[in-house]
Amino acid sequence: MKITFFNSKVYDKQFFTEANQAHGQELEFLEVPLNESTCVLAKGATAVCVFVNDTVSAPVLRQLAEAGVQLIALRCAGYNNVDLPVAAQLGLKVVRVPAYSPYAVAEHTLALILTLNRNTHRAYNRVREGNFALNGLMGFDLRGKTVGLIGLGNIGLITARILKGFGCRVLGYDVQDCAEAAEIGVEFTSLDDLYAQSDIVSLHCPLTPQTHHLINAASIAQMKDGVMLINTSRGGLIDTQAVITALKSEKIKYLGIDVYEEEGNLFFEDLSGKVIQDDVFMRLLSFNNVLITGHQAFFTAEALHSIAQITLQNITDFEQKKPLVNEVR
Secondary structure: OEEEEOOOOHHHHHHHHHHHHHOOOEEEEOOOOOOOOOHHHHOOOOEEEEOOOOOEOHHHHHHHHHOOOOEEEEOOOOOOOEOHHHHHHOOOEEEOOOOOOHHHHHHHHHHHHHHHHHOHHHHHHHHHOOOOOOOOOOOOOOOOOEEEEEOOOHHHHHHHHHHHHOOOEEEEEOOOOOHHHHHHOOEEOOHHHHHHHOOEEEEOOOOOOOOOOOEOHHHHHOOOOOEEEEEOOOHHHEOHHHHHHHHHHOOEEEEEEOOOOOHHHOOOOOOOOOOOOOHHHHHHHOOOOEEEOOOOOOOOHHHHHHHHHHHHHHHHHHHOOOOOOOEOO
């Protein structure tokens, strides 16, 4: 069965080629993203494999269906970029990787927190220049601080376990009750209380119409002065303009993000030789208390191995007409 990969990188080809030894599928790797202009390249494929910033809109789905594509295989957990109602109308199946290595994202969350707190990124650059002064590098003990986690899925729960190991008080909010959270020692609470009590707020929920711009001027106003905000989930959870205003007033003292609402035109590419045209993103970069990584929280060898294995198993299950345990409806 032919599978066309869009937005593929060297590491995608490496891990999927290795995993495919157990499946024997025909893999075609394309560097271009999936959109209305490129979906014609999927002609002859039964499945397309896409990533977080590919466009899987209604027009794209219709063209894919006309080209003979039957399956949309997401090599990621999120599916907010797929028009699911249109996919269902066209009879296209959609599968995803609901969990690959939640430890990778949870650990990256802590990396952002610790780096922002102890200014290790700034200290690194200073020492390389022979500057060993400590002014401006003061942090705080993470032990005893209150951290609010919005979203208590696999990643949120693992983040909670790590934070408890640091001696933090952990508050949690989710739309569903979570017995495991209580076992870990997470205090389940409302969003209002979480905002009001947390020294650090970290986002681990999916992007849905209900969570779009969950962090906005109103929610920020409820937070503590000098709060640290972390987002390793989806960029659209944050109203970036509202966050910039809060950074300027020092309501938000630290911002760590691995995702950005308009990242589709930026992340996963080398733009070092170009002038970045996104003024909002460049404004974020101008703050010395903002730390941005380019959607790399998932990027570990273990996670890539798991993503390739699960994605190809999803495709093989479809080919063999087995139940699709990871189908998105």
